[in-house]
Amino acid sequence: xxxxxxxxxxxxxxxxxxxxxxxxxxxxxxxxxxxxxxxxxxxxxxxxxxxxxxxxxxxxxxxxxxxxxxxxxxxxxxxxxxxxxxxxxxxxxxxxxxxxxxxxxxxxxxxxxxxxxxxxxxxxxxxxxxxxxxxxxxxxxxxxxxxxxxxxxxxxxxxxxxxxxxxxxxxxxxxxxxxxxxxxxxxxxxxxxxxxxxxxxxxxxxxxxxxxxxxxxxxxxxxxxxxxxxxxxxxxxxxxx
Numbered sequence: 524x525x526x527x528x529x530x531x532x533x534x535x536x537x538x539x540x541x542x543x544x545x546x547x548x549x550x551x552x553x554x555x556x557x558x559x560x561x562x563x564x565x566x567x568x569x570x571x572x573x574x575x576x577x578x579x580x581x582x583x584x585x586x587x588x589x590x591x592x593x594x595x596x597x598x599x600x601x602x603x604x605x606x607x608x609x610x611x612x613x614x615x616x617x618x619x620x621x622x623x624x625x626x627x628x629x630x631x632x633x634x635x636x637x638x639x640x641x642x643x644x645x646x647x648x649x650x651x652x653x654x655x656x657x658x659x660x661x662x663x664x665x666x667x668x669x670x671x672x673x674x675x676x677x678x679x680x681x682x683x684x685x686x687x688x689x690x691x692x693x694x695x696x697x698x699x700x701x702x703x704x705x706x707x708x709x710x711x712x713x714x715x716x717x718x719x720x721x722x723x724x725x726x727x728x729x730x731x732x733x734x735x736x737x738x739x740x741x742x743x744x745x746x747x748x749x750x751x752x753x754x755x756x757x758x759x760x761x762x763x764x
Contacts, residue, residue: 526656528561532598544591548699557600577635581695583665585720588627597621603656615660628662668758671746677734693727705737717764725756
């Protein structure tokens with residue numbers, strides 16, 4: 524079986540923002556769909572993991588985009604595994620438009636957790652390693668994001684029904700949406716997000732009161748966090764161009 528998965532999407536009007544472009548969270552949805560389908564085709568998908576009483580969780584994601592697809596454009600996502608460890612596996616992505624021009628790359632880190640304890644569980648290193656590819660992903664790996672919750676007051680938000688995923692926890696993409704909502708709409712009129720990086724640290728739950736934090740650390744770069752009772756459940760860094 525091919526090590527690199529290839530998945531095709533069409534940018535629909537309901538996926539656009541007010542500028543008529545696909546959003547960062549929607550691209551995140553494409554990536555998660557591609558990762559899930561690629562894993563399922565190799566015996567490590569949602570159903571396979573559930574039978575083992577485990578589930579994949581996204582730990583980190585770094586996404587760089589040079590151009591955003593517009594309505595009715597075709598999008599191709601290439602995905603492959605580039606590293607496998609005892610607790611984490613690293614997966615890469617390349618994004619291309621309908622003409623085959625690359626407009627983005629992403630790196631992600633995944634862990635498997637036990638469905639009952641919600642604790643990390645050991646991966647099948649031997650079984651996963653046969654799918655490792657040496658295809659190049661030229662962007663930087665996710666790095667350390669400094670705490671910001673003590674430097675700025677958080678914007679309050681309560682986790683609601685529409686935030687929940689199939690496991691009943693705050694959806695990975697919803698973290699991204701809520702963080703991007705902290706920026707004024709003029710930022711989106713005048714600039715583009717060049718790199719979006721997020722590190723998930725804990726699961727949000729229904730009714731949980733959160734604080735959304737953001738601070739500009741250097742011109743055009745913002746360090747961010749979503750916190751519960753003063754403790755970060757995720758950290759993020761957003762770079763604008």
